[in-house]
Amino acid sequence: MAVGLGLEYGVVRLQQTTVEQVVAGRALSEQVAMLLDSAAVAVEHIGSSSVIGLLAKPIVDLAVGVRDVGVVDGVVELLQTDGWIYRGDAGSAGGHVFVLEELPWYRIAHLHVVDAEGSQWRNYLTLRDRLRADPSARERYARVKSELAERHPNDRAAYTDGKDDVVRSLLDNSPGSIA
Numbered sequence: 001m002a003v004g005l006g007l008e009y010g011v012v013r014l015q016q017t018t019v020e021q022v023v024a025g026r027a028l029s030e031q032v033a034m035l036l037d038s039a040a041v042a043v044e045h046i047g048s049s050s051v052i053g054l055l056a057k058p059i060v061d062l063a064v065g066v067r068d069v070g071v072v073d074g075v076v077e078l079l080q081t082d083g084w085i086y087r088g089d090a091g092s093a094g095g096h097v098f099v100l101e102e103l104p105w106y107r108i109a110h111l112h113v114v115d116a117e118g119s120q121w122r123n124y125l126t127l128r129d130r131l132r133a134d135p136s137a138r139e140r141y142a143r144v145k146s147e148l149a150e151r152h153p154n155d156r157a158a159y160t161d162g163k164d165d166v167v168r169s170l171l172d173n174s175p176g177s178i179a
Contacts, residue, residue, distance in 0.1 A: 014055040025060040041065040041116035060109040065116030
């Protein structure tokens with residue numbers, strides 16, 4: 001997947017999302033959808049890596065919506081056979097989390113398995129759609145992300161936690177939001 005994707009664990013580096021990266025994300029989501037077949041209601045490319053021109057870590061983010069998040073053993077097995085590494089259940093902070101590595105400790109994708117009827121799923125799609133449609137939301141989000149990346153270049157957890165307020169605000173002010 002040589003389109004500029006990949007990042008070492010713990011490192012925060014931002015770049016503008018390219019058309020090629022969005023195409024790679026779409027292809028990866030289609031691959032996962034085919035792999036999971038009826039085990040998934042839907043697979044979506046989400047987050048900054050799905051918005052052309054937005055500052056993002058060079059990592060594809062995917063969300064998988066399932067009917068019953070309490071019974072994910074089959075999904076875990078299928079994803080692991082395709083090279084996804086299961087990182088556990090992060091609950092409301094990301095659902096069941098998987099990473100895809102190109103090399104050891106060099107991530108190219110994250111995948112979140114969540115309830116297709118739940119707020120996490122709706123929020124993932126609402127935020128993505130807002131960022132795609134609203135230039136002022138993109139600018140605001142990019143500014144916060146840039147400041148956080150500068151402050152926390154080697155602390156991904158602090159970077160991620162630092163985005164909580166702006167994400168919540170973007171969701172709360174989205175048309176039709178139920179965040």
